[in-house]
Amino acid sequence: MPIYEQTYRAYEGKTLRGFRWWVMVKQELRVLFATRPFLYLLIVAVIHVSFRVFQITVYDMVSMANQSAALMALRNIAMMQVDERTFFDFLRIQSPLVFLVTLFAGSGMICNDFSDNLIEIYFSKPLTRLDYIAGKIVTLVLVGAILTAIPDILLVVLHNLLAPGRETLRETYWIPFSILAFSACIVLPCVLGILASSALFSSQRYAGIAVFMLLFGDSALGSALPGLVRNPNFSVLSLPMAINRMGETLFNQPKKTFPLHWGWSALVIALVCAAAYWALASRIRRAERAS
Amino acid sequence: MSVVIEAKELSKWFGEVVAVNNLDVTIESGVTGLLGPNGAGKSTFIKLAMGLYGPSRGTIKVFGQSPRNNMDVLRRIGYCPEFDRFPDNTTGFEFVYWLNRFYGLTGGEATRRAEEACERVKMTDRMDDLIETYSRGMRQRIKIAQALAPAPELLFLDEPMAGLDPEGREELFALIRALGEEGRAVIVSSHILYEIERVTSYMVLLHNGCILARGKVHDVRELMDEHPLAVTVECRSPRALAAHFAGDDTTLSIEFDNGRVTVRTRDPNGFFDKLNRLITENAAEVTSFACADADLQSVFQYLVR
Secondary structure (H helix, E strand, O other): OOOOOOOOOOOOOOHHHHHHHHHHHHHHHHHOHHHHOHHHHHHHHHHEEEEEEHHHHHHHHHHHOOOOHHHHHHHHHHHHHHHHHHHHHHHHHHHHHHHHHHHHHOOOOOOOHHHHHHHHHHHOOOHHHHHHHHHHHHHHHHHHHHHHHHHHHHHHHHHHHHHHHHHHHHHHHHHHHHHHHHHHHHHHHHHHHHHHHHHOOOOHHHHHHHHHHHHHHHHHHHHHHHHOOOOOOHHOOOOHHHHHHHHHHOOOOOOOOOOOOHHHHHHHHHHHHHHHHHHHHHHOOOOOOOO | OEEEEEEEEEEEOOOEEEEEEEEEEEOOEEEEEEEEOOOOHHHHHHHHHHHOOOOOEEEEEEEEEEOOOOHHHOOOOOEOOOOOOOOOOOOHHHHHHHHHHOOOOOOHHHHHHHHHOOOOOOOOHHHOOOHHHHHHHHHHHHHHHHOOOOOEEEEEEEEEOOOHHHHHHHHHHHHHHHHHHHHEEEEEEOOOOHHHHHHOOEEEEOOOOOEEEEEHHHHHHHOOOOOOOEEEEEOOOHHHHHHHHHHOOOEEEEEOOOOOOEEEEEOOOHHHHHHHHHHOOOOOOOOEEEEEEOOOOOHHHHHHH
């Protein structure tokens, strides 16, 4: 009869103490990229990127060929001109798509775990609540980055490759930093808001509708209030306007949104992020339920 | 035998509902049955032991440490929950593999262990199919596989026999016994005494969050010997089936009702052994059977009388 060791035995696996959330990110991304509607939305994003590639290629080829007449003609077509505004516009136009894609990907991310009782199985593994939250946030931030920062930075690189020289470098070296900052302004409130909604509501549909209604209401408030009080600065209460104002500052664009200092916009964005994170984290911490 | 779980004055309540009430219990390695009707506090006790719930009062220690948010303890635990829902678009293998990765296993190691676990629960043939195509028994097996895969020292199986066919149950009984013989601590919850008896001789009987009895199944069994078990069998030829049990000394009564026969017996083990044999031989063309008092409520009424 075999004699078995009855005392505690050492754990056999290698430990990934600091990066357990990364396993969750990989798992979530695998599920997302296996979902057809998600891929269709990404394809829509590619159409815009393709147009920008075409725009930069044409502009740079013309400018490198020293065809001043053609270049002048191109510069007269605002849509074809390449400068910091091009990269700002790219992100601005992508932002509704970021909202749609993250809403699709994130609205069911937590409520489905609750309804499927997967939350229980996750926390029976060596996974902290913080790992779980970080995994979900990083997944959606990566999705957001795929739509915003990554292609936009690649467009800057393309611009430098097609029109190499110190002049281009001097004009664009700061743009990737602005892109990263503006992308964060677009993606973070979106991701945290959607995840908070997913944590607070019991179904993916309700979570999605709640975020949509909240954004709609906020935008309506941001549009109506400045007219009512005759002060355009009240537009800062609209999250999309606040984000746009941040973009104008980061890309040295004229203040078209509202004249208020950008710090107020940053504060609104930070408050939205903090409130959403608080709602998300407290819901996950309260994951105890009578069974 | 080493102490794996030690609870002292452990209580857990949810609002005004007391789920676990002042439990003092120690559980050692080997297989332990957690027996009680629905709402007895079995699942809550398991969740307290895994740190999923924090105690409202008292303490619980697993491997000598508090399990709440304790990654060192969780790394040594496997858990098969009673729920029957899974993520969409996921194969059985992927489910086991990804949960393995949370233990810090590398990709290769997690793959190897997931395959081994699927093999152990006899799911190798279907492990690459989507879980939504599985039968209830298969889903149960894959849940057990994910609990087994990281080779935990302590395994919690919450109602693991639910949904399994007789053959699957027998295989699972054998698997649980083997895990206990390997030196692992296995805690199996069920509301059916017969299932617990098949896997262990030691059990903790819970009722309304309190321990009603604890010790060898045989000792508890003796207390219940005079309490008959009623089993209702649905089959094509109830009279032929009844004939097999009519001559047994332990059979107290046989009743017929519209294609069903209800047998009251004082020897459930002997009864189920015989019934299993008859089903295998297809002697009476049995379509279903159920314990009329399987929820133990009547047993408890007897025990607390």
